[in-house]
Amino acid sequence: MxxxxxARISKVSRSTVSRVLNNNPLVKEETRAAVQKVIDEMNYTPxxxxxxxxxxxxxxIGALIYNIVQPFWAGIFSGIERYVSSxxxxxxxxxxxxxxxxxDYRKDYKKNLKSLVQxxxxxxxxxxxxxxxxxxxxxxxxxGTPFVVIQDSTRNARIASVNVDNVAxxxxxxxxxxxxxxxxxxxAVGPLDSTISKDRMxxxxxxxxxxxxxxxxxxxxxxxxxxxxxxxxxxxxLLAQKQRPTAVLFTNDxxxxxxxxxARENGLSMPEDLSVIGFDHLASSMxxxxxxxxxxxxxxxxxxxxxxxxxxxxxxxxEGQRSASVVLSMILHEGDTAAEPLGNTVRPGGRGSKxxxxxxxxxxxxxxxxxxxxxxxx
Amino acid sequence: MxxxxxARISKVSRSTVSRVLNNNPLVKEETRAAVQKVIDEMNYTPxxxxxxxxxxxxxxIGALIYNIVQPFWAGIFSGIERYVSSxxxxxxxxxxxxxxxxxDYRKDYKKNLKSLVQxxxxxxxxxxxxxxxxxxxxxxxxxGTPFVVIQDSTRNARIASVNVDNVAxxxxxxxxxxxxxxxxxxxAVGPLDSTISKDRMxxxxxxxxxxxxxxxxxxxxxxxxxxxxxxxxxxxxLLAQKQRPTAVLFTNDxxxxxxxxxARENGLSMPEDLSVIGFDHLASSMxxxxxxxxxxxxxxxxxxxxxxxxxxxxxxxxEGQRSASVVLSMILHEGDTAAEPLGNTVRPGGRGSKxxxxxxxxxxxxxxxxxxxxxxxx
DNA sequence: CGTCTGGCGGAACCCGTTTTCCCTGCCGCG
DNA sequence: CGCGGCAGGGAAAACGGGTTCCGCCAGACG
Numbered sequence: 066m067x068x069x070x071x072a073r074i075s076k077v078s079r080s081t082v083s084r085v086l087n088n089n090p091l092v093k094e095e096t097r098a099a100v101q102k103v104i105d106e107m108n109y110t111p112x113x114x115x116x117x118x119x120x121x122x123x124x125x126i127g128a129l130i131y132n133i134v135q136p137f138w139a140g141i142f143s144g145i146e147r148y149v150s151s152x153x154x155x156x157x158x159x160x161x162x163x164x165x166x167x168x169d170y171r172k173d174y175k176k177n178l179k180s181l182v183q184x185x186x187x188x189x190x191x192x193x194x195x196x197x198x199x200x201x202x203x204x205x206x207x208x209g210t211p212f213v214v215i216q217d218s219t220r221n222a223r224i225a226s227v228n229v230d231n232v233a234x235x236x237x238x239x240x241x242x243x244x245x246x247x248x249x250x251x252x253a254v255g256p257l258d259s260t261i262s263k264d265r266m267x268x269x270x271x272x273x274x275x276x277x278x279x280x281x282x283x284x285x286x287x288x289x290x291x292x293x294x295x296x297x298x299x300x301x302x303l304l305a306q307k308q309r310p311t312a313v314l315f316t317n318d319x320x321x322x323x324x325x326x327x328a329r330e331n332g333l334s335m336p337e338d339l340s341v342i343g344f345d346h347l348a349s350s351m352x353x354x355x356x357x358x359x360x361x362x363x364x365x366x367x368x369x370x371x372x373x374x375x376x377x378x379x380x381x382x383x384e385g386q387r388s389a390s391v392v393l394s395m396i397l398h399e400g401d402t403a404a405e406p407l408g409n410t411v412r413p414g415g416r417g418s419k420x421x422x423x424x425x426x427x428x429x430x431x432x433x434x435x436x437x438x439x440x441x442x443x
Numbered sequence: 444m445x446x447x448x449x450a451r452i453s454k455v456s457r458s459t460v461s462r463v464l465n466n467n468p469l470v471k472e473e474t475r476a477a478v479q480k481v482i483d484e485m486n487y488t489p490x491x492x493x494x495x496x497x498x499x500x501x502x503x504i505g506a507l508i509y510n511i512v513q514p515f516w517a518g519i520f521s522g523i524e525r526y527v528s529s530x531x532x533x534x535x536x537x538x539x540x541x542x543x544x545x546x547d548y549r550k551d552y553k554k555n556l557k558s559l560v561q562x563x564x565x566x567x568x569x570x571x572x573x574x575x576x577x578x579x580x581x582x583x584x585x586x587g588t589p590f591v592v593i594q595d596s597t598r599n600a601r602i603a604s605v606n607v608d609n610v611a612x613x614x615x616x617x618x619x620x621x622x623x624x625x626x627x628x629x630x631a632v633g634p635l636d637s638t639i640s641k642d643r644m645x646x647x648x649x650x651x652x653x654x655x656x657x658x659x660x661x662x663x664x665x666x667x668x669x670x671x672x673x674x675x676x677x678x679x680x681l682l683a684q685k686q687r688p689t690a691v692l693f694t695n696d697x698x699x700x701x702x703x704x705x706a707r708e709n710g711l712s713m714p715e716d717l718s719v720i721g722f723d724h725l726a727s728s729m730x731x732x733x734x735x736x737x738x739x740x741x742x743x744x745x746x747x748x749x750x751x752x753x754x755x756x757x758x759x760x761x762e763g764q765r766s767a768s769v770v771l772s773m774i775l776h777e778g779d780t781a782a783e784p785l786g787n788t789v790r791p792g793g794r795g796s797k798x799x800x801x802x803x804x805x806x807x808x809x810x811x812x813x814x815x816x817x818x819x820x821x
Numbered sequence: 822c823g824t825c826t827g828g829c830g831g832a833a834c835c836c837g838t839t840t841t842c843c844c845t846g847c848c849g850c851g
Numbered sequence: 852c853g854c855g856g857c858a859g860g861g862a863a864a865a866c867g868g869g870t871t872c873c874g875c876c877a878g879a880c881g
Contacts, residue, residue, distance in 0.1 A: 067867085083869065093829090116868080497839080
C-alpha cells in the first residue's frame with residue numbers, strides 16, 4: 066500500500082495525495098475529503114523512509130547522554146523526552162558511557178557522535194560529563210547537523226547550550242550558610258578537572274569574599290572524587306584536625322551524604338554540630354524518603370534542563386533560527402542539615418566581618434536543642 | 444556527495460560502487476581498491492535514508508520502556524544498549540510513562556507502540572509495567588515487526604520474552620529465611636493487579652508449603668503499593684498487632700526500606716529482632732552505600748535481562764529465526780537484614796516442622812547482641 | 822477576448838539496491 | 852585453427868515511495 070495505490074483508487078494524481086497528506090491548502094476541500102476517506106479506509110500511512118529521502122528530514126533527533134543509569138542524566142533525558150514526545154520527532158538515544166573503558170572513553174563518545182551524524186538525525190542533544198573539544202565542534206558544524214549542548218562551560222559562541230549556573234548556585238548556598246550565622250564554612254572541593262567543581266568553588270569563593278571572610282587553605286580541601294567515600298574520608302580527615310568548621314559545602318549530594326555519615330559516626334549531630342549542604346537534590350529521584358536525611362541542597366532543575374534543550378533544538382529545526390544559549394539557576398532546597406551554628410563552636414571569625422552581622426548572628430543562636438537526636442535515628 | 448559522484452570520479456558504474464560498499468565478491472580486487480580509495484578520499488558515507496528505502500531495513504530498533512528514570516528500567520535499557528552498541532543498530536527510545544496521566548496511560552503506550560511501528564523500526568523491545576493485551580499482539584503481528592517482551596507473565600506462545608522467575612526467587616528468599624530458623628515469616632504482598640506481586644506471593648506460598656508451615660491470613664497482608672510509605676505503614680500496622688513475625692518478606696526493596704524504617708522507629712533492631720528481605724537490589728544503583736542498610740534482597744539481573752532481550756531480537760532480525768523465550772533467575776544477596784531469629788520471639792511454630800531442623804535452629808540462636816545499635820546509627 | 826488564478830497532473834528528483842543484460846576473454850572441442 | 856560456450860566483471864535501468872517544481876486547463880474577471 067503506497068501513495069500510488071491511493072492515487073489510483075481515489076482517481077487523482079500522486080501529487081494530490083501527497084498534498085492531502087501534508088495539508089497543503091492548494092487542494093479543493095471536496096477532493097481532500099475524498100482522498101482522506103480512501104486513506105482512512107485503506108489504513109494507509111506514508112513510509113517514513115521515503116519521506117526522509119525526499120525531505121532530507123528524518124524527524125529523529127539524537128541524544129548523546131553520558132550515563133542514562135544515573136538519576137541526574139536520566140532526569141535530563143526525561144526532560145528531553147517530555148518535550149519531544151509532544152512533537153512528531155523521535156529520539157535516538159546513545160549512552161556514551163556504555164563500554165566504559167577508562168582508556169578509550171573519549172574515542173567512544175566521538176564514535177557515537179559520528180554514528181548519530183551518519184544516521185542522518187536532524188539534530189543532536191549532547192549531555193556529557195565534560196566539554197566538547199574543537200574537533201567535535203568542527204565535525205558537527207561541517208556535517209551541518211544542528212546541536213545543543215547541555216552544560217557547556219567553555220561558553221563557546223559556536224555552541225548553543227543550556228547551562229546551570231554553578232557559580233551562582235554555590236554562592237547562594239554559601240550565602241545561605243552565612244545568613245544562618247556561619248563563619249567557619251569549609252568547602253569540600255570536587256575534582257578540579259571538572260568544570261562543575263571549579264565553578265562551584267568559584268561561587269563559594271565569591272560569596273566568602275562578598276562577606277569579607279578570608280578563605281584559608283585548610284578551608285578549601287579537595288574531596289578527590291564525587292563518590293560517597295570521597296566525602297566520607299574527607300570528613301574523617303577533617304574531624305581529625307584541630308580547626309573545625311561549623312558548616313561544610315560539599316560539591317554534590319553523594320559526597321555530602323558521605324560526610325554526613327562520617328560526622329555521625331564521630332558523634333556529631335546535624336545540623337546542630339555541623340551544617341552540611343550538597344548539590345543536586347538526589348533524594349527527589351530516589352524513592353527512599355525517610356531513610357535518608359533530608360539534605361539541604363541546591364536543586365538542579367534536571368527536567369527543565371532537558372526540556373529547554375529539546376525546545377531549543379526543535380525550534381532551530383522547525384524555524385531555522387538558532388536560539389541563544391540559556392542559563393538556568395539552581396534552587397535552594399532547605400532540608401534538615403543546615404541551621405544556625407551553636408555558639409560555642411564558632412570562632413571569633415574573619416577579622417573583616419561586619420559588626421552588624423555579627424550581632425544579628427549572635428541573637429539567632431539557639432542553645433537548647435543540643436541533645437536532640439539526629440533525624441535518622443528517630 | 445552521493446554514489447553517482449563516486450562512480451563518476453572512480454570511472455565505474457554506480458552498481459560497482461554499490462558492490463564495493465556491500466562487500467560483494469563479484470568485484471575485481473583492483474577495482475575495489477580503486478573505488479574504496481575514492482570513497483575514503485571523499486569521506487563519503489552512503490545515505491541511511493536511501494538504504495532504508497531500498498533495503499526495507501532501518502537498522503534501528505525501538506525500545507518502549509516504562510519509566511527510564513527509575514533505576515530498574517534504566518538498568519534494563521542499559522543492558523539493551525550494551526548489546527546493541529556492539530552492532531550497527533541504533534535504538535529509538537520511547538518512555539511509555541512520560542505524560543503520566545493516570546487515566547489514559549494505556550492509550551499512551553499504545554500510541555507509542557504505533558508510532559514505533561509506523562516509523563518503520565526493524566524490531567521492538569517492550570519493557571512495561573504490565574502485560575501486553577491481545578490487541579497489542581495482533582497489532583504487532585499484523586505489522587510484521589518482530590518484538591521481544593521483557594517480563595511477559597502471560598507466557599503467551601505468540602510472544603518471545605525474557606523473564607525473571609519471580610516464583611522461584613520468592614521461594615528462594617523464603618527458604619533462606621527458613622534455613623536461618625524462621626518460622627513466623629510474613630509476606631507483605633504487593634498489589635495483586637501486578638503479576639510480579641502475584642508470582643512473588645506464589646513463591647512464598649510454595650516455600651512455606653514445602654516446609655509444611657501453615658500460612659494464615661494475617662501472615663499474608665497486602666502492602667497497597669510499591670512505595671516507601673506503603674511498606675512503612677504496613678509495618679506500623681503489623682507492629683500494633685499481638686502476633687509478630689520474626690521475618691518479613693517484602694515485595695520489593697522500597698517497601699522493605701519503608702518497613703525497616705518503621706520497625707526502627709518502634710525500637711526494633713534488624714536483623715536481631717526482625718529479619719527483612721526485599722527484591723531488586725536497588726542499592727546497587729544508588730551511590731549512597733553506607734547510609735542505607737545493606738538490605739538482604741533478591742537481585743534482579745537487570746542488565747542481563749536487557750542484554751538477552753536485545754540479543755534475542757537482533758538474532759531474529761539478522762538470522763530470521765525467532766528464538767524461544769528465556770527465563771533468568773534471581774540471585775540472593777545476603778546483606779545485613781536477615782539473620783537467625785532470637786529465641787524468645789520464636790513461637791512453637793508450625794506443627795509439621797521437622798524435629799531435626801528445630802534443633803539446629805536452637806543451637807544457632809545468638810543471645811548476646813540484642814542491644815547492638817542499628818546499622819544505620821553507627 | 823485576453824489574462825489571471827485555482828486546482829490538479831506530469832515528471833524529475835532524492836540515493837541507493839538489485840536485476841538483467843551485455844561484453845570480453847578464456848577454454849575446450851570439433 | 853576456429854567457433855561456441857561459459858564465466859567473470861561491469862553497465863544500464865527499474866525500483867522503492869514520497870515531494871515538489873512546472874505547467875496545463877478551465878473558469879472567472881477585466
